[in-house]
Amino acid sequence: MSTPVPPPPQFPDPPAGGPPPVNSATAAQKVKGPAIALMVIAAITFVMQILSIVAHILGISFMGAGDMSQLEGMEGMEWMAPLMSGTFAIVSGLVVMAVAALVFFGAMKMKDLQSYGLAMTAAILAIVPCFSFCCTGIPFGIWALVVLLNKDVKPAFG
Numbered sequence: 463m464s465t466p467v468p469p470p471p472q473f474p475d476p477p478a479g480g481p482p483p484v485n486s487a488t489a490a491q492k493v494k495g496p497a498i499a500l501m502v503i504a505a506i507t508f509v510m511q512i513l514s515i516v517a518h519i520l521g522i523s524f525m526g527a528g529d530m531s532q533l534e535g536m537e538g539m540e541w542m543a544p545l546m547s548g549t550f551a552i553v554s555g556l557v558v559m560a561v562a563a564l565v566f567f568g569a570m571k572m573k574d575l576q577s578y579g580l581a582m583t584a585a586i587l588a589i590v591p592c593f594s595f596c597c598t599g600i601p602f603g604i605w606a607l608v609v610l611l612n613k614d615v616k617p618a619f620g
Contacts (some may be wrong), residue, residue, distance in 0.1 A: 496602060504588075515556070562594075
């Protein structure tokens with residue numbers, strides 16, 4: 463005597479037409495604020511770096527001409543003077559300018575819902591403290607990341 467075998471379970475058919483349609487207007491509204499904030503921060507950083515490089519070239523920079531009076535009471539910090547002026551400061555300023563330009567371009571793409579990868583790169587670079595003016599990019603970079611990782615925003619990028 464054999465026992466009857468129950469039939470296999472029936473699963474419902476997946477919904478026709480794939481995932482629900484993406485509302486680009488809603489996604490554009492969500493990315494608008496952080497994108498504009500990143501563009502403003504990147505522009506300020508870029509301008510400040512231009513001024514800093516000009517100051518270094520003219521010799522009116524922080525600790526310019528070996529002036530160590532700013533380090534009084536900070537024994538062992540003499541190694542900072544070459545890092546705050548001269549060729550190193552100019553080269554690092556150029557690097558920060560390049561990163562600020564990349565953040566600005568990525569924020570423009572984010573605002574237009576284009577190039578998700580570049581928008582994510584801009585948001586992440588804005589969080590790095592040395593790539594934004596006085597660390598102002600940190601909260602706006604985090605805001606941009608939160609918005610970009612939203613399940614309604616990511617599919618809207620073309």
